[in-house]
Amino acid sequence: MTFAEITQRIGAAFPDGVEVVEDTLLDPAVRVRADSAHAVCRFLRDDPDLYMDSLRVITAVDRPPDAIDVVWHLLSMRHRHTLVLKARVPRDAADIATVSDIWASANWFEREQYDLMGVNFTGHPNLRRLMMPVDWVGHPLRKDYERPASYHGIPTSRSDVTPVTHAEIPQHLPKAETTDGLMRLNMGPHHPATHGVLNFLLETDGEIVRHAEPDVGYLHRGIEKIAEMNTYAGTMPYTDRVDYLGGMFTNQGWAIACERLLGIEVPRRAEFCRIIACELNRIASHLVGTGSMAMDLGAYTPFIHWLRERESINDLMERICGARLTYTYMRIGGVARDIDAATLEQTLKWLDHFEPICAEFDRLITGNEIFVHRLANVAVLTKEDAMSFSIVGPNLRASGVKWDLRRDEPYSIYPELDFEVPVGLGWRGTVGDSYDRLIVRLFEIRECIKILRQAIAMIPDGEIRAKVPRILKPAANEAYGRVEAPRGEAGFYVTSDGTDKPWRVRIRTGCFTAMPVIEHLSPGLMIADIVALIGSLDVIAPEVDR
Amino acid sequence: MLRDVADWIERLFGLDPATFAYSWITNAVVIGIVALMAFVFIAIFAGPVTWWERRIAARMMSRIGPNRVGPQGVLQWLADGIKNFLKEDLVPAAADGPLFKFAPYLVFGGFMATFVVLPFGANLIAADLDVGLLYLLAITGLVVIGMLMAGWSSNNKWALFGGIRSAAQLVSYEIPSAFSLMAVVLAAGTMSMQGIIKAQGAWPWEWFLFRNPFLFVAFFTSLTSSIAEGNRTPFDLPEGESELVAGYHVEYSGMRFLWFMFAEWGNLWVLSSLATVCFLGGWQIPFVSPADIAASTGLAFWGWQALTFAVFATKASLLVAFVIQVRWTLPRLRVDQLMITCWKYLVPLALFCLSGVLVLLWAVEEKGALDWALRGVSMAAGLVLAVASFRKTRASYMADRDLYRRMEGKELWYPPFRLP
Numbered sequence: 001m002t003f004a005e006i007t008q009r010i011g012a013a014f015p016d017g018v019e020v021v022e023d024t025l026l027d028p029a030v031r032v033r034a035d036s037a038h039a040v041c042r043f044l045r046d047d048p049d050l051y052m053d054s055l056r057v058i059t060a061v062d063r064p065p066d067a068i069d070v071v072w073h074l075l076s077m078r079h080r081h082t083l084v085l086k087a088r089v090p091r092d093a094a095d096i097a098t099v100s101d102i103w104a105s106a107n108w109f110e111r112e113q114y115d116l117m118g119v120n121f122t123g124h125p126n127l128r129r130l131m132m133p134v135d136w137v138g139h140p141l142r143k144d145y146e147r148p149a150s151y152h153g154i155p156t157s158r159s160d161v162t163p164v165t166h167a168e169i170p171q172h173l174p175k176a177e178t179t180d181g182l183m184r185l186n187m188g189p190h191h192p193a194t195h196g197v198l199n200f201l202l203e204t205d206g207e208i209v210r211h212a213e214p215d216v217g218y219l220h221r222g223i224e225k226i227a228e229m230n231t232y233a234g235t236m237p238y239t240d241r242v243d244y245l246g247g248m249f250t251n252q253g254w255a256i257a258c259e260r261l262l263g264i265e266v267p268r269r270a271e272f273c274r275i276i277a278c279e280l281n282r283i284a285s286h287l288v289g290t291g292s293m294a295m296d297l298g299a300y301t302p303f304i305h306w307l308r309e310r311e312s313i314n315d316l317m318e319r320i321c322g323a324r325l326t327y328t329y330m331r332i333g334g335v336a337r338d339i340d341a342a343t344l345e346q347t348l349k350w351l352d353h354f355e356p357i358c359a360e361f362d363r364l365i366t367g368n369e370i371f372v373h374r375l376a377n378v379a380v381l382t383k384e385d386a387m388s389f390s391i392v393g394p395n396l397r398a399s400g401v402k403w404d405l406r407r408d409e410p411y412s413i414y415p416e417l418d419f420e421v422p423v424g425l426g427w428r429g430t431v432g433d434s435y436d437r438l439i440v441r442l443f444e445i446r447e448c449i450k451i452l453r454q455a456i457a458m459i460p461d462g463e464i465r466a467k468v469p470r471i472l473k474p475a476a477n478e479a480y481g482r483v484e485a486p487r488g489e490a491g492f493y494v495t496s497d498g499t500d501k502p503w504r505v506r507i508r509t510g511c512f513t514a515m516p517v518i519e520h521l522s523p524g525l526m527i528a529d530i531v532a533l534i535g536s537l538d539v540i541a542p543e544v545d546r
Numbered sequence: 547m548l549r550d551v552a553d554w555i556e557r558l559f560g561l562d563p564a565t566f567a568y569s570w571i572t573n574a575v576v577i578g579i580v581a582l583m584a585f586v587f588i589a590i591f592a593g594p595v596t597w598w599e600r601r602i603a604a605r606m607m608s609r610i611g612p613n614r615v616g617p618q619g620v621l622q623w624l625a626d627g628i629k630n631f632l633k634e635d636l637v638p639a640a641a642d643g644p645l646f647k648f649a650p651y652l653v654f655g656g657f658m659a660t661f662v663v664l665p666f667g668a669n670l671i672a673a674d675l676d677v678g679l680l681y682l683l684a685i686t687g688l689v690v691i692g693m694l695m696a697g698w699s700s701n702n703k704w705a706l707f708g709g710i711r712s713a714a715q716l717v718s719y720e721i722p723s724a725f726s727l728m729a730v731v732l733a734a735g736t737m738s739m740q741g742i743i744k745a746q747g748a749w750p751w752e753w754f755l756f757r758n759p760f761l762f763v764a765f766f767t768s769l770t771s772s773i774a775e776g777n778r779t780p781f782d783l784p785e786g787e788s789e790l791v792a793g794y795h796v797e798y799s800g801m802r803f804l805w806f807m808f809a810e811w812g813n814l815w816v817l818s819s820l821a822t823v824c825f826l827g828g829w830q831i832p833f834v835s836p837a838d839i840a841a842s843t844g845l846a847f848w849g850w851q852a853l854t855f856a857v858f859a860t861k862a863s864l865l866v867a868f869v870i871q872v873r874w875t876l877p878r879l880r881v882d883q884l885m886i887t888c889w890k891y892l893v894p895l896a897l898f899c900l901s902g903v904l905v906l907l908w909a910v911e912e913k914g915a916l917d918w919a920l921r922g923v924s925m926a927a928g929l930v931l932a933v934a935s936f937r938k939t940r941a942s943y944m945a946d947r948d949l950y951r952r953m954e955g956k957e958l959w960y961p962p963f964r965l966p
Contacts, residue, residue, distance in 0.1 A: 186705050193788040207707075207881050296788040298779055298878025305606035356949055365944070371877045372778055527707070528789050530881045 003079050004030045006050060013043055014325035022086070026260055026479045027069070029084035034161040037070070037087040044074060044083065044440045045102050051076045052083060053387050055099070056480075057508040058109035059493055062143045068094050068119060069116055073480060073493065073508075077387070077403050084480075089119065098124040098212070104520070106389035112512075116224075131217040141225055174235060188217045188488075193296050193531040196541030200518070201500060204417055208228075209530055212522035215514045219545040227505035232258050232472045233332055235505070240326035242490070242507055243543045245288055248281035249276075249485035250507075251314045251330040256411060257481025257492040258332045261474040262298070267463040268332035271413045275455050277320055277339075278327055278483075283485035284313040286394075286441045286448075293438060293535035294365045297528075299376050302365040309357055312350050319343045332472065334465030344456050351449055366442065376429030377439060379521045379533040387434065388512040389520065393488025395537055398440040399426035399432035400425035405484035417454050434536035441538070473500050487511050489525045511543035560891065580672045584661040593623035593812040599811075602867065603874045615870035631762065633800035637700060641797065649692050650798065650805035656688025657809040660816050665739050665856035667829050668839040669847075676737040679731060682820065683724050686775065689809070690716045697794035698807070708793025711881060712784030716775050723771035726764040729903040730754055730824040733761060743828030744836050751921050755825040755928070758910075758920040760902035762927060765825045767896045772817035773869060774888070777810060780876040783884060785943045818865035819858070819912035826861050829854035 001009075003023065007030055017036040022029045029521060032040050044052040056073035063069055072085040072494055086464030089096050098121040100106040110129040118139035121127055129136060138145055142413045147156055148333040180448035188199035197218035203211040218483050240247035246341045252274055260268060266274075314324040315380055320339050321329035329336050366370050381391065386399035404421040406414040422443035474496040482491035488510025497503040514537045597612060597620055600811035604611025612619040637646055662685075663678035665671040675681055690713050697709015731737055746753050754761050774781035776847055785793030795806045822828055830836070831853060839850040879887065910916045 183703060192791060227910070294877065298782065298786060300603070300786065301607050301874050304609060308608055352952070356945075360945075366652065367878070368877060370879060370883075373883060374877060374880055526880060526882065528783075528786070528878075531789050 001049065002081060003083070006030075006081065006083055009050065010040060013047075014040055019088075025084075025475055027084050029478070030330050031086040031088065034070075034087040034089045036087070037072075038099060040101075041072065041099045041102050044085070049079070050083075053209055055103040055105050055109070055390050056082075056482075056489070057491060057493060057506060058099075058106060058115040059115055059504070059506040060094075060119045060141075061495055061504045062091075062117065062141065063088070064091070064143050066091050067321055068117065069353075070096055070119060071493070072099070072473070073491075077401065077408075077497040080408060082189050084478075086193065087415075094119045095122050096120070097122055098127075100124055104385070104388040105516065108516050116138070116442065118142060121239075129441065131220040133217075140222060141228075171274055176389070181205070184185075187212070187527075187530070193534060194541075195292065195534065195539065198539065198541050198544070199444050199536075202522075202527070202530070204527065207526045207527050209431075209527060211519070211521050212525075212530055213519055216515060216544050217543045220356070221542075221546065223259060223546045224505050224507060227502055229501065231500050232261075232474070232502060233463050235502070236332070237328045238328070239492075240328055241542060242390065242509065242546055243485060243487065243540070244325060245285040245540060246281055246486045247325065247488075248278045248305055248329060249328045249483050249490050251327060252412075253481050253483045253485070253490040253492045255330045255332050256482075256483065257479050257494045258472070258474075260479040260481055261477055261496050262332065262468075262472060263463070264333045264466050264468060266334055267466055268413075268460050269338070269462040270464045270466075272459040273320075273335045273339050273464060274330060274340070274349070275413055275417075276344075276452060276459070277317070277327070277335075279455070280313050280316060280320075281327075282486050283445050283448045284310050284317075286445050287313075289538040290361075290438055290441050290445075293532070293538070294371070296337060296531050296535040297369065297371060299365050299368070302361055305357075305361065309354060310414065312354075316343065316350065319346070331465060331468075333468040334463070338464045339459075344459070347452065347498055351452060355449055358442070366438070366461065372428050372435060374528070375435035375536065376433055377431075377526060378434045378529050379536070380430045381432040381521060382515060383432065385517070389517050389544065391488070391510075391517065392513065393485065393510045394440045394444060394507075395437055395488065395510070395514055397422065398437040400424050405482060405489060409482075411483065413455070416458070417451050419423065419451050423448065434532050437538075471500055476503075485510060487514070487540070487543060507546050509543040509546065511537075511539045512546075514539050515544050555569045564909055579925055583659075584658065586767065588658070588661070588812045588815065589732075589808075593627065594620065595811050596626070596807075598867075599873075602870050606871070606874045611673055627804065628744050630800055631802040635802060636797070636799045638797050642699035642701065642783075645803070646797075647922040648700060649696035649796075650802045652692030652695060653689050654692075654805045655807045655927045656690075656692060656811055657816065659685045659688065661845070663739050664819055665743065665823060665828065665858070667851045667858060668836060668942045670851055670855060671740060671949060674738055676736050676742045679742070679824075682739075683720065685840070686716075687720075692725055693794045696798070700794070700797040702797050704790045704792075705794050705796045708784045708790045708796065711790075712777065712794060714779065714881075715777075715783060715884060718885060719771040719774040719781075719892075721891035722767050722865070722888060722896040723775060724727075725893065726768035726771070727820075727824060729737065729761060729764045729896075729900045732900070732903050732907060733757060737795065741821050743830060744831065746827040747828035748827060748832040750827075751925060752830075756921050756924040758906050759898040759924050759927065760906065761825070763895065764899040764903070765821065767892050768824070769817075769865075771888075771892060771896075772820065773872065774884075776813045776817050776869075778869065779873040780879050781884060782873075782878060783881055786878055789878075814866050814869060815862060818862040818869065821865055822858060822861045823951045826865075828861075829858040831857055833855055834949050837966040865936050900965060915919075 007021055010030060014032070014036055017032050018030055019033055019039055020031040022031060029468055043057060044050050052074040054075040055076055056075050059071040060187040061069040067088050068086050068091050070089060074083045074085060079483060087096060089324045095514040096119060098106065098110055100110060108124070108130065110124055111127060113119050114121060114127055115129040115131050116139055128134065132140065150156060182203045182205055185202040185204055187202050188194040194200070200213055201213040201216065202209055219242070223238050226238055236251060236254060239250040242250040287306040287310045291303035295303040303381040306517060319325065320322050320343060321327045321336060375494060382401050383399050383401055386396050386401060391399065400423055402421055402423050407421050422440050424431050426436060427439045430434050476496055478495045480491060480493045482489050489508060490510070492509035493508070494502050495504040517537065518533060525533065594836055601611045612622040615621040615625045635644055660682050662672050663675050663682050688933045693712040694709045722738055730742060734742040736742060736745065750756055755765050756762065777784050785795065798806065839854070906920070910920065
């Protein structure tokens with residue numbers, strides 16, 4: 001359905017609900033009355049013609065002096081249309097009904113917006129701070145927020161750091177006597193299986209986990225806030241740090257969002273450079289994802305073999321952009337530098353070498369009976385749950401949903417390329433189990449090889465960067481740019497206000513929505529299964545916390 | 547040699563050999579010397595085998611491994627040991643101090659006590675007890691207590707998990723292990739370690755491994771249970787790094803930590819030499835009967851000891867290499883799968899072997915035609931296994947070589963059996 005049709009339908013169902021239709025925006029939006037937002041959302045989800053089955057992201061945008069906009073990015077995978085829904089709430093009493101009963105993923109989105117922007121989602125089952133410490137004062141993303149000088153005696157700014165002689169260490173609450181016979185266990189933040197600094201509060205009955213609550217925020221660097229203080233081009237290096245295994249994708253997501261705002265056309269060669277770099281990066285990311293999954297299950301050897309291959313990709317990356325991990329390769333309107341013919345040659349040579357290595361990995365671990373038994377039928381994520389939790393990327397496809405942004409909302413040169421979208425078929429167990437999530441990634445690596453070969457064969461000559469003004473000042477507008485990253489959709493929702501700095505940046509990552517699923521799937525799993533589940537979802541801390 | 551020591555004590559103290567004090571002092575000194583010898587042996591085994599394991603693992607992972615300390619890194623274990631000696635011995639404030647400090651010694655003690663009955667050569671054994679095998683199975687129970695003690699006293703929930711897992715695992719796997727070894731005891735008619743070896747011969751068809759198909763299977767159940775009791779992958783649940791951080795020894799540092807590691811790597815020798823004794827004919831040399839060795843004197847006697855030790859050590863070391871390769875090949879089982887493996891598969895299988903051996907003892911005349919047929923069947927099975935694994939290894943190596951040749955246009959820079 002087109003935007004006009006959707007608007008008409010909402011208008012028909014809620015005669016006095018729609019306030020304004022903002023169709024001058026790049027992503028046209030419907031603003032509804034705050035008190036009818038919940039009903040509209042339910043209508044959008046349930047109406048068979050609209051069927052907005054997926055909630056992309058919830059954003060709160062500060063509009064001083066007196067309002068906050070709450071923005072829902074909705075997507076219908078069945079009908080392939082999208083909608084931006086908005087509601088305006090007063091700043092001093094920012095109350096709006098929760099939609100977490102409609103989409104499960106709204107739970108964490110709303111907690112984050114409550115934490116950082118102070119929007120009070122009434123009826124939310126668990127409205128607590130997500131990123132900041134529980135005893136933090138204020139909401140950091142509000143425009144009038146002033147950072148406290150210190151937190152428990154620890155200075156918050158680097159400029160006035162003095163040697164801390166006596167820090168007032170926040171004490172844990174006294175341990176409550178448990179009467180249910182369950183053991184409370186902290187899995188993390190320094191646990192080898194949690195891939196960075198994630199923390200899970202486990203309640204276990206012996207080996208069996210009754211409840212696992214993810215506790216995030218240890219790696220919260222406030223990249224959204226940093227972006228507001230930076231120019232559009234100056235934010236690019238920070239986007240690498242959103243996802244350290246897939247820096248190219250967050251680069252590209254940011255570039256696409258900004259290019260849409262500025263109306264820049266990217267030269268064709270630059271698009272090819274981007275795709276070649278991205279797909280190499282996707283292989284590297286999946287190598288770490290699947291390899292560390294095997295390592296988590298006790299098989300070290302395949303992981304080291306994968307890392308050896310990743311070293312070769314890092315070498316290629318170094319030739320392409322000069323960096324091995326945090327690339328900052330993309331520029332708004334193009335890429336930083338051209339990929340020379342020798343590098344392309346080297347890439348092809350490496351692909352020839354790498355293709356048989358995929359089979360070697362299968363020989364090493366994929367078909368191993370112990371490995372299969374550890375993963376098959378473990379932590380089954382059904383299609384319905386995956387949609388409700390807004391799972392994206394390989395995890396969604398493993399649950400049997402054939403949704404890939406490269407194919408279904410194509411961007412860049414992907415429509416010209418021929419590749420398959422692998423989905424979970426219950427290869428050794430049930431559709432959506434941990435083994436499917438592994439297999440989908442392994443198949444995707446092979447698809448990347450296909451894409452790379454085509455892209456290298458097709459790459460045209462030409463410019464690598466569009467003519468872009470030195471100072472970027474997009475007019476006041478909004479745009480949502482997204483790419484298919486290794487861990488799913490990497491989306492950047494950028495609001496500009498006519499100055500050279502973004503007004504509000506919202507980053508949507510695959511891992512953020514994958515985390516609450518762990519809580520959902522954990523009851524009844526064993527501790528070792530939790531490890532397998534975290535590994536199979538391929539969550540990494542910086543993407544969750546940003 | 548021990549006689550000389552006794553004489554020397556007699557002269558030193560001027561004691562009459564008939565007195566009570568004389569026998570006590572002699573016993574204490576002799577036991578001390580033997581214990582020291584065993585300790586030194588295990589120290590110079592467990593140390594280098596850590597280097598060996600790391601080099602094998604590195605080779606399997608296509609990296610290089612430790613090669614800095616000494617030629618090819620062989621002295622790496624000394625550097626590690628010295629480092630651990632110099633580390634602070636941390637005891638968590640909330641830990642149960644005495645238990646926490648004592649636990650590593652209990653684990654190490656339980657492991658060292660097995661050396662009382664482990665043979666090294668024809669006459670190289672501390673005490674050839676009549677109940678040697680039973681003693682060995684019983685004394686390793688101390689290790690469980692030590693691990694449980696370490697896990698509990700650390701006051702750390704992960705350590706507790708490790709301790710409890712190790713208790714469950716070791717106690718469970720004692721059963722298939724004991725059943726399969728009892729099959730050997732039935733076949734040998736004795737529990738004495740030297741007696742079991744002497745009941746076999748030097749040639750493979752005289753080994754218990756190939757005596758009959760039941761003992762052939764019992765070898766694998768026994769080896770699997772031994773690996774499980776040694777906490778090695780795929781059964782390393784008590785210390786599974788990615789699950790329990792480090793398991794029962796998560797709070798230990800420095801030398802106390804090293805005692806655990808010492809026992810773990812030393813245990814590689816224990817499990818391989820146990821399998822060698824029970825299934826692989828121990829130290830027997832072809833064409834030389836144990837009676838000849840016992841009858842020899844002087845230099846010849848010591849020569850035979852050295853030779854038998856070399857045979858024994860070679861067999862045990864090959865098994866050690868096999869166990870190391872298994873560790874770096876397989877992923878870890880889950881705890882319920884671990885228990886299922888034990889109780890649903892290994893225990894019935896070991897019981898089956900035990901009763902099979904019983905029936906054969908009753909029904910088959912030794913060295914009769916049927917006995918030789920059974921040996922032939924077992925050897926054929928062994929040959930099939932060996933050929934299959936060799937072919938698979940060769941195919942993998944060839945694939946590796948072709949890949950390398952295609953990629954680099956030159957030959958693989960390591961021959962198949964050389965460390966990089």
